[in-house]
Amino acid sequence: MSETMAELVGFDEAIARYDPLIGLETHVELGTVSKMFCGCPTGFGAEPNTQVCPVCLGLPGSLPVVNAAAIESTIRIGLALNCSIAGWCRFARKNYFYPDMPKDFQISQYDEPLCTDGWLDVTVHPEGAPPSQLRVEIERVHMEEDTGKSLHKGGATGRIHGADYSLVDYNRAGIPLVEIVTKPIAGTGSLAPAAARAYVTELRDLLRSLGVSDVRMEEGSLRCDVNTSLAPRGSGSWGTRTETKNVNSLRSVERAVRYEIERQAAVLDAGRRIVLETRHFHEDSGTTTAGRSKEEAQDYRYFPEPDLVPIAPSPDWVAELRAALPELPAARHARLQSEWGLSDLDMAALGNAGALDLVAQTVSAGAAPAEARKWWLGELRQRANTEGIELTALAVTPAQVARVSELVASGGLNDKLARQVLDAVLAGQGSPDEVIAARGLAVVSDDSALLAAVDEAIAANPKVAEKIRGGKTAAAGVLLGAVMTTTRGQADAARVRELILERLGQH
Numbered sequence: 001m002s003e004t005m006a007e008l009v010g011f012d013e014a015i016a017r018y019d020p021l022i023g024l025e026t027h028v029e030l031g032t033v034s035k036m037f038c039g040c041p042t043g044f045g046a047e048p049n050t051q052v053c054p055v056c057l058g059l060p061g062s063l064p065v066v067n068a069a070a071i072e073s074t075i076r077i078g079l080a081l082n083c084s085i086a087g088w089c090r091f092a093r094k095n096y097f098y099p100d101m102p103k104d105f106q107i108s109q110y111d112e113p114l115c116t117d118g119w120l121d122v123t124v125h126p127e128g129a130p131p132s133q134l135r136v137e138i139e140r141v142h143m144e145e146d147t148g149k150s151l152h153k154g155g156a157t158g159r160i161h162g163a164d165y166s167l168v169d170y171n172r173a174g175i176p177l178v179e180i181v182t183k184p185i186a187g188t189g190s191l192a193p194a195a196a197r198a199y200v201t202e203l204r205d206l207l208r209s210l211g212v213s214d215v216r217m218e219e220g221s222l223r224c225d226v227n228t229s230l231a232p233r234g235s236g237s238w239g240t241r242t243e244t245k246n247v248n249s250l251r252s253v254e255r256a257v258r259y260e261i262e263r264q265a266a267v268l269d270a271g272r273r274i275v276l277e278t279r280h281f282h283e284d285s286g287t288t289t290a291g292r293s294k295e296e297a298q299d300y301r302y303f304p305e306p307d308l309v310p311i312a313p314s315p316d317w318v319a320e321l322r323a324a325l326p327e328l329p330a331a332r333h334a335r336l337q338s339e340w341g342l343s344d345l346d347m348a349a350l351g352n353a354g355a356l357d358l359v360a361q362t363v364s365a366g367a368a369p370a371e372a373r374k375w376w377l378g379e380l381r382q383r384a385n386t387e388g389i390e391l392t393a394l395a396v397t398p399a400q401v402a403r404v405s406e407l408v409a410s411g412g413l414n415d416k417l418a419r420q421v422l423d424a425v426l427a428g429q430g431s432p433d434e435v436i437a438a439r440g441l442a443v444v445s446d447d448s449a450l451l452a453a454v455d456e457a458i459a460a461n462p463k464v465a466e467k468i469r470g471g472k473t474a475a476a477g478v479l480l481g482a483v484m485t486t487t488r489g490q491a492d493a494a495r496v497r498e499l500i501l502e503r504l505g506q507h
């Protein structure tokens, strides 16, 4: 089949004629100290081929031993995803040749996965429409090992095409991987791209709350393969799927689904067939291109791994792990929403801005929920947007925001001064209290200091003063403005207003 980029159908048009079916396979690198079947360390970014041994290099005669911490993490993931945990299961050899896999097989699980039949509830946030709930069924959660990493040198793009030679780094070979596979997700219609993104987001947050992985998509510790197929609208007869590999950001998950829907609709409209294949997603163009034609299960010649004993987690251990699960993101979200008294849309706004944890930490540090939300979604988000960074990358801590909020509530700072304090904190000039002390930024509410400024303003504006004496108290704003100018905005405005009216016999 030709790969002509122009052959697309507009998304709305595609959805009008076809129902999309999506499925997601997610690989998670576990954050264990050692590898899946040997004692090698797992740290990211070490010199190539320094974290290897005969087992993970697949040398003859070496024997794997299962990492108990990896099994424990996998069971916890399964439990958090509402899966059944197998009482007995085995590893399998998945045979295929690839230069970054020194054994020529991957130890994985095939027909006996550790966890099966679960679900994850996600909230889909389509642009310009209210959020909706979706239950994603989980087919299986199984354990396997990661491969090494090929580095293609000499080409312009870092891809194998055009490269002069390739190098292989086996540090990653044997790092514990958990693969989480959904059942096909039907019925999402035009929400399919947003639903795929929402699922990966929720899964990432869940894995992070379990503390089993650092879930960094950009470093590859969370990698997503997106399956997409179409059926003529209402027919239920699904066409061949494609599998877009290793999509490495949440936004890309959404774009990859959208693009495949548009592309497949065009292929089907032209009376051609979708080829069962893997596809690569390109960040720059938002398109996918054909990879290899997809293997069938029989091509892998799976058989039970003879070098490993079966895994049989005791019911007591599983019950212990279940009882020790932390509060999961969905439950925490619901709890915070009710504690803070926010609407679904308010919570969605916090989530979309990546501000939920920041607001929670600011509230824990003593700020009122409404104030914490106001600072993070207002002033601070504006600054983050200007700098083009995430809220979490701002040089201010939730505790510092809580301190500023507390000073505003107690009258020690007005909003204008509070913004100046935050600016200074963001510029690295110290904590809020240090900035206030260094710059003398506190609100002046001391009457003797204010009265001098009030008298000065009255003397400078005799006509205005006369109007106020005559009962036109609205004119006090002019004098208030003058006082704020001479005090460089540091006066307590409400108190100044009272003093002006008192001085002019209106109180």
Ligand code: ZN
Pocket (backbone or CB within 6 Å): 035, 038, 039, 040, 051, 052, 053, 054, 055, 056, 057, 174
């Ligand atoms: Zn090793």
Ligand code: MN
Pocket (backbone or CB within 6 Å): 027, 144, 179
């Ligand atoms: Mn896999």
